[in-house]
Each structure stands twice: as C-alpha cells, then as structure tokens.
Amino acid sequence: MSRYRVVIQGRGLKIPSGDHFVVGFFATRLVESDSIENTKYTAIENIRNDLQTDEILRTNTSNEFEFLIDNIEKIEFFDMIFKTFPRKGFTFYQKE
Numbered sequence: 001m002s003r004y005r006v007v008i009q010g011r012g013l014k015i016p017s018g019d020h021f022v023v024g025f026f027a028t029r030l031v032e033s034d035s036i037e038n039t040k041y042t043a044i045e046n047i048r049n050d051l052q053t054d055e056i057l058r059t060n061t062s063n064e065f066e067f068l069i070d071n072i073e074k075i076e077f078f079d080m081i082f083k084t085f086p087r088k089g090f091t092f093y094q095k096e
Helices: 036-053 077-082
Strands: 002-017 020-033 066-075 091-094
Touching: 002 036, 020 036, 036 066
Parallel strands: none
Antiparallel strands: 002 020, 002 066, 020 091
C-alpha cells in the first residue's frame, strides 16, 4: 500500500458567520491506500465524517455543496518520518 497526501476543497457551503457566509474550505488528509480511486474516496469520507462530527454540514443552508480533489501527492517513506503533515482540521474561507 502507498501513502498519499490529499488536498480537498469543499465548496458551495453557505454557513452564517457574523455578517458574512462561509462558502468553502480546504483540508489536507493523509491516506494509506492501494489505488488513487480508493485514496480519493477514503479522503472524502474522512472529511465528511469530520464535518458531521463538528456539525458543520448541519448548519449549511446550501444545496450546492461539493468536494473537489485539489491535489494528490504520493508520500515516500522518509517523508512520513521527517516531515510534518496536517492530519485534521479545515481552512474555511468566506465570500468576499
């Protein structure tokens, strides 16, 4: 199995945040998988579960929400040992 770093964009959100709306996010996940297709599926499911846990999707009022794979990068063994990669969390952005 190979390890991959997957950057995913979630867009089409509409979550109230003060005077603005959060409309999307970026998230990075590490996935161990035997294929690129399984990597995509696993990363998206991981993010979907995190969003459900944080109740973010429950406050979303948009019907146009979607996940987009922004980047997939194979991680070599030594990179896993000597580099730090984010494993959780989101970077949200608002409509300007």
